[in-house]
Amino acid sequence: MITFDEVTKRYADGTVAVDRLTLEAPTGEITVFVGPSGCGKTTSLRMINRMIDPSEGRVLLDGVDVTTIDPPTLRRGIGYVIQQAGLFPHRKIVDNVATVPYLLGWDKKKARDRAMELLERVGLDLKLAGRYPFQLSGGQQQRVGVARALAADPPVLLMDEPFSAVDPVVRTSLQEELLRLQAELNKTIVFVTHDIDEAVKLGDRVAVLRVGGHLAQLDDPATLLSRPADDFVREFLGRDRGIRRLSFVSGHEVGLRADLTVPVSTETAGLRDTAEPWLAVLDEDGRPLGWARTDDLPASGTLAGVPLAPYGTFDRGRDSLRAALDATLLSPSGCAIAVDDAGRAEGVVTREALSEALDRVAGGAHA
Numbered sequence: 001m002i003t004f005d006e007v008t009k010r011y012a013d014g015t016v017a018v019d020r021l022t023l024e025a026p027t028g029e030i031t032v033f034v035g036p037s038g039c040g041k042t043t044s045l046r047m048i049n050r051m052i053d054p055s056e057g058r059v060l061l062d063g064v065d066v067t068t069i070d071p072p073t074l075r076r077g078i079g080y081v082i083q084q085a086g087l088f089p090h091r092k093i094v095d096n097v098a099t100v101p102y103l104l105g106w107d108k109k110k111a112r113d114r115a116m117e118l119l120e121r122v123g124l125d126l127k128l129a130g131r132y133p134f135q136l137s138g139g140q141q142q143r144v145g146v147a148r149a150l151a152a153d154p155p156v157l158l159m160d161e162p163f164s165a166v167d168p169v170v171r172t173s174l175q176e177e178l179l180r181l182q183a184e185l186n187k188t189i190v191f192v193t194h195d196i197d198e199a200v201k202l203g204d205r206v207a208v209l210r211v212g213g214h215l216a217q218l219d220d221p222a223t224l225l226s227r228p229a230d231d232f233v234r235e236f237l238g239r240d241r242g243i244r245r246l247s248f249v250s251g252h253e254v255g256l257r258a259d260l261t262v263p264v265s266t267e268t269a270g271l272r273d274t275a276e277p278w279l280a281v282l283d284e285d286g287r288p289l290g291w292a293r294t295d296d297l298p299a300s301g302t303l304a305g306v307p308l309a310p311y312g313t314f315d316r317g318r319d320s321l322r323a324a325l326d327a328t329l330l331s332p333s334g335c336a337i338a339v340d341d342a343g344r345a346e347g348v349v350t351r352e353a354l355s356e357a358l359d360r361v362a363g364g365a366h367a
């Protein structure tokens with residue numbers, strides 16, 4: 001566990017970068033420091049591995065004040081990943097990853113075997129191992145940076161804006177890769193970003209800092225989004241906070257309307273008077289086929305002869321309500337069809353039902 005105990009950092013010119021910061025980053029979890037530029041995120045991170053020492057207060061690693069540990073010993077147990085990966089340009093990828101094992105005096109073959117194993121773990125094609133950093137894309141270099149930080153199997157990983165320099169698609173895949181790795185490795189990770197989406201996606205706990213190095217709020221993402229501590233945090237989280245919060249609400253929280261689904265064998269005659277503008281049409285196994293607009297239904301025959309509009313589905317057992325919202329956007333009806341894991345429709349989710357679920361789960365505080 002990493003503990004900040006009343007930590008202040010005052011630079012030589014008098015700038016207070018971090019002001020009496022007290023928080024814990026629990027073992028085996030991802031703690032994210034997020035906040036606007038200059039709020040002291042990087043300074044805080046670097047006080048963990050003693051690239052910077054505090055002016056006042058203490059940073060403890062498993063209860064031991066880090067300033068009592070000499071930096072090389074301390075850093076052996078702490079992997080460090082930075083923006084642009086920071087690879088050695090004149091070393092091949094495999095040797096970049098093996099840097100720390102070499103320093104620790106491992107024999108060359110063991111160090112290289114370990115490097116290859118890690119390259120595979122972070123999802124890199126092993127054919128790239130013999131290349132130099134400039135021959136890799138930005139996203140590939142970041143994966144190498146993560147592999148290098150993990151090489152000596154340190155219990156702690158510090159990550160300073162590691163994915164900021166790559167495009168959004170690559171960034172998403174790097175984030176997913178990190179979560180997958182973390183599920184296997186259970187490192188104690190402190191992750192710095194200025195991007196609130198990244199923070200709520202990756203963090204078990206998110207520390208929002210404000211300029212001057214003050215901790216504004218420390219909470220799990222769902223609580224942070226539903227109960228911002230003050231106006232600063234609310235503004236930093238942004239207007240689409242309600243949409244982000246949907247990612248943390250289980251599909252089971254939403255109410256379904258079974259009356260909006262109809263089997264394809266149904267006669268249209270009885271449906272034309274319904275007040276509902278759209279009905280979800282299901283095949284004989286109960287799987288969705290599409291949406292029928294009730295105004296356009298012919299006077300006779302079954303739904304089998306009716307043109308159907310596209311639909312979006314979400315799996316209540318597996319997906320969050322964010323997936324339900326995305327599914328509503330795919331349907332002209334503005335509703336999503338909830339399905340079970342066999343793809344059979346369980347009912348329809350309306351926008352009103354989504355909004356009600358959000359209010360209920362968060363105690364009604366979404367603005």
Ligand SMILES: Nc1ncnc2c1ncn2[C@@H]1O[C@H](COP(=O)(O)OP(=O)(O)OP(=O)(O)O)[C@@H](O)[C@H]1O
Nearest residue numbers: 011013015017036037038039040041042043044194
């Ligand atoms: N060596 C230094 N001397 C004086 N002031 C510094 C020094 N390093 C950082 N600062 C100042 O300390 C404050 C916090 O900087 P820090 O780099 O920790 O912020 P940050 O939140 O990581 O910002 P960014 O997101 O822009 O990287 C800033 O006002 C910065 O200008």
